[in-house]
Amino acid sequence: MTLDDIIEASTDKETLNRLNKVTLDNTPESATEKRTLNRFEKEYFESYDHYEIHQEMLQDSIRTLAYKNAIIDNKHLFKGKIVLDVGCGTGILSMFAAKYGAKHVIGVDMSDVIDNAREIVNLNGFGNKITLLKGKLEDVELPYDKVDIIISEWMGYFLLFESMLDTVLYARDKYLVEGGLIFPDKCSIHVAGMEDTNYIQEKTRFWKDVYGFDYSPFIPLIMKDPIVDTVERDVVNTTSDRLIELDLHTVQISDLSFIAHFKVEAKRNDRIDAIVSWFDIEFPCIKGNIPVAFSTGPNSTYTHWKQTIFYLKNTLECESGDSLEGTLSCSPNKRNNRFLDIKIRYNFEAKGGIANVRSTKNENMYLMS
Ligand SMILES: C[S@@+](CC[C@H](N)C(=O)[O-])C[C@H]1O[C@@H](n2cnc3c(N)ncnc32)[C@H](O)[C@@H]1O
Numbered sequence: 001m002t003l004d005d006i007i008e009a010s011t012d013k014e015t016l017n018r019l020n021k022v023t024l025d026n027t028p029e030s031a032t033e034k035r036t037l038n039r040f041e042k043e044y045f046e047s048y049d050h051y052e053i054h055q056e057m058l059q060d061s062i063r064t065l066a067y068k069n070a071i072i073d074n075k076h077l078f079k080g081k082i083v084l085d086v087g088c089g090t091g092i093l094s095m096f097a098a099k100y101g102a103k104h105v106i107g108v109d110m111s112d113v114i115d116n117a118r119e120i121v122n123l124n125g126f127g128n129k130i131t132l133l134k135g136k137l138e139d140v141e142l143p144y145d146k147v148d149i150i151i152s153e154w155m156g157y158f159l160l161f162e163s164m165l166d167t168v169l170y171a172r173d174k175y176l177v178e179g180g181l182i183f184p185d186k187c188s189i190h191v192a193g194m195e196d197t198n199y200i201q202e203k204t205r206f207w208k209d210v211y212g213f214d215y216s217p218f219i220p221l222i223m224k225d226p227i228v229d230t231v232e233r234d235v236v237n238t239t240s241d242r243l244i245e246l247d248l249h250t251v252q253i254s255d256l257s258f259i260a261h262f263k264v265e266a267k268r269n270d271r272i273d274a275i276v277s278w279f280d281i282e283f284p285c286i287k288g289n290i291p292v293a294f295s296t297g298p299n300s301t302y303t304h305w306k307q308t309i310f311y312l313k314n315t316l317e318c319e320s321g322d323s324l325e326g327t328l329s330c331s332p333n334k335r336n337n338r339f340l341d342i343k344i345r346y347n348f349e350a351k352g353g354i355a356n357v358r359s360t361k362n363e364n365m366y367l368m369s
Contacts, residue, residue, distance in 0.1 A: 031135025032110055040336040044162070048111035054090045057153070060304040062294050064092065067153065070183055070283035070292040071096045077181060077284075078102045082144055086137055086152035086171050087164060091117035091130065093151045098129040106147070107132045108140050137167050146177040157228045158308040159189050159279040160330065161368050162338050165246075166253050186282040188245040190297060191262050193238035193272040193316075193324055194231060200273055200311070220313075226342065226368045227309045231276045231298045237318070238264035238272065240297075243328055257331035264325075266318035274311045275328075275344060310344055313362045319352035333367065340368040 034042065047053065058064055071078060079101035085094040088107030094117075097105045107117065107130060114134045121130045133140045150171055156162035172182060203222050207215045241262040246255070266272070278297040285291040296305045316324065326346035333339035343365050350358035 029134065030110070031133065031140040040338060044338050045110045048089065048109075048113055051090075051113065051116065054113060056304050058090065058092060062301050062303045063153065066281065066283065066292055066294045067093050067151070067183065068096050070285075071100045071151075073285060073289070073292060074181075074283075075100045077286075078149065081148035082106070082146075083149045083151060084108070084142070084147040084171060084175055086150060086168050087154060088117060088132060089113055089153075091121045091126075091132065093153060094130045094132070095121065095124060095126055097149070097151060098126045102129065102149070105130045106142055106144070108137045108142075109134065110136045137171055142175060144175070147175045147180065148177055149181045149183065150176055151183040155187070155279065155281065155305065157305055158226065158277055158330075158340065158342075158368060159187060160256060161340055163256070163332050163340075165251075165256060166337075168248070169251065169253055172248070181284050182248045184281045184283045185248045186246070187248070187279055189243040189260075189277060189279050190240050191243050191264065191275050191277045191328070192236045192240035192298075193264055193266065193318075194235045194274050194276045194309070195237050195270050196235060196273045196309070196311070197271065197315075199227075200315070223311045223313060223364060224366050226366050227311070228306050229309060230302065231307045231309065233298045236276060236298050237268055237270045238266050238324060240264060243277070259327050259329040261327050262325065263323060266320055266322040266324070269319045272312065272316040272318050272324060272348075274309045275346075276307050276309050278307045279305070308368075310342070310364070310366055312344075312346065313364050314360060316348045316360065317350075317358050318348075319350065319358075321352070322348065322350045322358075324348050333369070336369070340366075342366040342368060 037045065078097055080103045083097045083102040083105045085097065085105055085107040088094050088109045090113060091107055094105040094107040109117070114132055118132050121127060121132060131143065150168065152168045154164035154168050156164065204219060207218045241264050243260045243262055244258060276298065278295065280293065280295045282291050282293040294300070296303045296307065298307055324346060326344060329343045331341050333341050343363060345363040347361045348359055
């Protein structure tokens with residue numbers, strides 16, 4: 001009897017147990033041996049071993065309900081389909097897919113949390129519909145040559161931190177049937193200018209007087225760290241611009257190293273201390289319907305991704321209508337490709353009073369680690 005036959009036949013508890021035995025017995029503990037991982041990869045997957053990080057993601061209801069609603073809205077598309085959950089974690093997306101019609105879901109994860117996920121999936125009665133495989137997606141052997149749908153929650157801070165999208169694209173190219181679906185399938189990164197005088201003053205004050213000593217050489221270094229934090233909407237003082245847009249059906253890994261142009265305009269007389277960035281996500285839907293989507297921007301409900309702030313080298317004294325234009329380049333760090341090297345070049349063109357004094361050009365390098 002093949003795995004497929006068992007799935008077709010499995011309606012009772014006995015076949016359910018048999019299926020799990022077949023999949024577990026025929027599958028080595030992990031398709032990827034931990035000792036083969038380099039230090040960074042080991043640290044990365046270990047960061048997902050513990051339940052707490054999964055609790056944070058599960059409790060992010062904007063995130064988790066978006067997946068649930070996107071699947072429910074597209075029940076007809078999931079019905080009878082083979083689904084691959086890339087980086088299944090605790091199995092939540094696999095269970096949504098199985099509950100709302102998928103014929104069989106394969107969940108893959110390299111972290112030890114998949115051992116808990118197996119128990120959870122069985123406890124909730126999905127042992128006959130969900131097969132969980134431990135290992136790196138790139139190393140596991142799936143029981144199918146092709147799958148109909150890929151679901152994955154791969155997004156990191158600033159969308160691309162962690163570089164997990166590479167794995168989804170690998171899965172797409174290897175396993176997704178022609179015309180198959182990817183949940184989600186569209187995403188974009190956005191930027192705007194913001195005022196954050198308190199942060200700058202607080203940091204500057206601290207480093208200028210550390211128990212009576214001048215530690216100011218640290219000041220430019222702090223400016224190189226992108227900060228992940230919640231940005232209140234009223235400190236955003238420029239228009240926003242879409243930096244990049246990715247269609248998961250066509251994007252290539254090479255596109256994830258990019259230089260993108262942005263241009264925003266000051267909305268009031270104020271100061272611009274930083275560029276705030278966020279991302280938006282959209283799921284597939286049938287033509288004519290409104291897609292399930294969510295934003296991680298300052299105008300939207302809190303998500304665990306918050307926003308990512310890039311402090312500029314100098315404060316820009318802006319008047320309404322002044323423009324801030326530039327480029328943001330981003331690529332995976334050479335030593336650890338889960339980190340991001342980001343460079344922002346900017347040209348601030350003041351229009352109103354003492355325009356030539358206020359106008360300035362500069363650039364800053366950041367390491368997102
Ligand atoms: C952001 S979590 C999402 C977990 C779960 N899907 C959810 O929505 O709650 C990403 C998961 O993908 C796993 N992962 C990342 N890269 C992977 C790879 N190349 N192969 C297998 N698992 C991977 C991580 O271990 C982690 O558990």
